Structure formats: C-alpha cells, structure tokens
Amino acid sequence: MALRPASPEGDTRQQILQRAITLFAGAGYAGVSVRDVAAQVGISAAALYHHFPDKQALYLAAMEHAFARNESGILAALESERSPLERLSGFVTGFVALAAGDQEFSKLVQRELLDGDEARLELLAEHVFRHPHAAIVALARELAPDLDSYILADSVIGLVLFSFQTAPLRRYLAGRAGPPERPEDIARHVMTLLTRVFARQDAP
C-alpha cells in the first residue's frame, strides 16, 4: 500500500478528488455540478461516472479525503510530554497553521456544520475532532478543574477557527488598516487570552 507509485487508474481518481475538494469548498454541494468537476480534471462527465457511482458518493469521498489528509497533523503537538500549558500552546500553534495552510479544509468544515447530515457530521467528528477534542478536554481539566472542561475545549477550538471564519468581514470593520493578521499573530493572541483564563489567581 505504501510502495506502488500512483497506479494509472488511481491517479485520475486522486485528481478528481483533489479538484472536487477545491470546488466544493468554494461553492458548496449545490453550487458545483458534476460537469464542473470533470471539466477541471479535463475529462467528460461520463468518464467521471466511471470512478464514482453518483454525485453524493463523489462528495462523500472528497470529504473523507480532505479530512484524512489533516488527521495526523493536529495530533502531534498534543502527544508530547511537556507541561499542560506548553502542550496547549503547541496545539494552538499547530491548529492555526492547519487552518491557515489548508483553507479548503476550514471551509469544508464550515459547510458541513451548516449542511451536513448525520452521517457526514459523524465522519467529521470521528476523523477530525474526536481525538484532539478529547485531548483538549483532558488538558482543560488539568488547567482549570473548576470550569466545565467540555465547553472550555469548544472555546479553545472556537477562538482559533473563528479568526479565520470572520477574516472576509474584517476588511469592512473599522480600525484595521494593514494586511490581515499572520497566523503567528492569531496563535499568539489566542494564547494570550488562554494564559489569562488559565492563570491561577493567587491573589484575592
């Protein structure tokens, strides 16, 4: 499974999935036609139907592909043996880099949150969020035992993702002159906030 270097048939299939991810991320399921995807690959719609039985199956396979290619990345930072706050910082940095580097992924997640049926939401939870979410819940329990760890974990993820979701709007809200924030800026800001949240209040 690891060696064979892109068998000829699998190559077209991979290319279809890649183009489909880009198009679906940009315009959503209803906004993309099978012909659109085929045209991007450079084949006819009929040829695409040789690789996937129907549009729904193509969409689902594209989701699985997009989610799987990001599955491992998020976890690395959480697995280390450093202090809780350092592990949290590692996760935030890695998650910001992921969201910034693969914006198609971020958009697909957003679209699934809006339109995903039960099966696709479970796929998203399983492949993308289940493991890191559990790790952050544990982390939150260590860092702030007095708060609800589950809601806290959601907030950590939310602080990162929301920065990217609202990026298109930020241009129209006053006060921001220069270019959009760099990923490092976002990660640093989120950690500034979280450090304050998790700081033990030793004083009154």
Next chain:
Amino acid sequence: MALRPASPEGDTRQQILQRAITLFAGAGYAGVSVRDVAAQVGISAAALYHHFPDKQALYLAAMEHAFARNESGILAALESERSPLERLSGFVTGFVALAAGDQEFSKLVQRELLDGDEARLELLAEHVFRHPHAAIVALARELAPDLDSYILADSVIGLVLFSFQTAPLRRYLAGRAGPPERPEDIARHVMTLLTRVFARQDAP
C-alpha cells in the same frame, strides 16, 4: 410610514421575504429555487417575478430584511451607562439570546461569511456588526488597554457565535450526555472566561 397597516401589495412581498429567509438559511442560495420560494408562499414563480426582478435581487432583499430585523436588539445593552463589565455582560447575554432566538439569522451570517461577495459582506458589516463591534472595541480598550482591542472584540463575538455553530457537532463528541446547553449556560460560560481575561492581575 408607521401607521398604514400592511397594504395588500406589501403583504405578499413581506410573505415572500419571510419564506425566502427560511429557505435560504436552510439550504443556501444555490440550494433554493425561485419555484421553492413561490410554492411556500402559495403563488406561482411568475407571480414572484412581479415583486422582484430576479433571484439575486430577491436574495439581497431577504438578507436586508433578515439583518434589519436584528439591527436594534443587540445595541440596547451596550448603550446603558453602567460599568464596562456590566455592559459587556449585557451584550453577551443579548447576543446569545439573539443567536438562540433567530437561528435563521445565525445561519445566514455563516453562509455570507462563506459565499458573500463584496457588496453583501459590506451590507452585513454595516447593518449587523459595525456598530456593536465598535462598541465592543471601545469596551475592550477600557477593560484591557494592554491587549489588541480589535482582535479582542472579534474573540468576544466569536466565543458566542461558535457555541451555536458547533452545536450540531457536539452530539458526536464524547462527554455530553444530556440535552444541548441552554442559552443562559452559554452566556454564563462566556462571561466566566471573559471575566478571567479582563481581571486585573494585582498579584505577581
């Protein structure tokens, strides 16, 4: 403009807008046909074209209507003369209530963030976010002069909205047995976090 009680023509137009908001929020621009909207109102598609020149104009009018009906609500809490932290709490409570009470509105905002062109994003910024955003920026500057007020304001809004965006996914993430959180729970949690962020660290 205030007295005339629903002139006969305006009534159909209002009904079209109302149904369009519901449908567009549920399935997006590409996922809803003009026939769908007309059928919901109980008229033919041709009749709908008497009220709006084309589908794009119908969509834009629906957005304006959905945004306008929420314009005033968010602001009330921010205008009072209480302490900064009380005003923040008032905003969070009001904003959570808005997002929970009008989920069509929340969905439309999400969809616009994904698919909105420049004109519609500016509409969204102007009618929905500009004024409260500016107020929260000012609030953030009062509460934490050492942090970036703009990013901080985004985070406040993000903490609230993200709780609702991820609600469909939460069902598939471990640890949550009971029913989804009530709006009051979300508001209280967000304020718990923000109170910690804004607490002046008097001790080392």
Next chain:
DNA sequence: GTCTATAGCCTGATAGAC
C-alpha cells in the same frame, strides 16, 4: 397581481462505440 404556457439552458445520469 396572478395565472398558464413556454423558451432556452443546465442538471444528474445512462447507452453504447472505441
């Protein structure tokens, strides 16, 4: 202001040749 009818195009999907 609403209807029926229809033009012209795009859609998902299939048949059959190569």
Next chain:
DNA sequence: GTCTATCAGGCTATAGAC
C-alpha cells in the same frame, strides 16, 4: 477508461391572457 450523444427533468426568466 474515455468519449459523444442523449434523455428526462429542473432551472431562471419571459409572454400574454385574465
């Protein structure tokens, strides 16, 4: 595995009667 050709149906939008 890919093509051309095609089908049946849905789409936006318009024409014209009432």
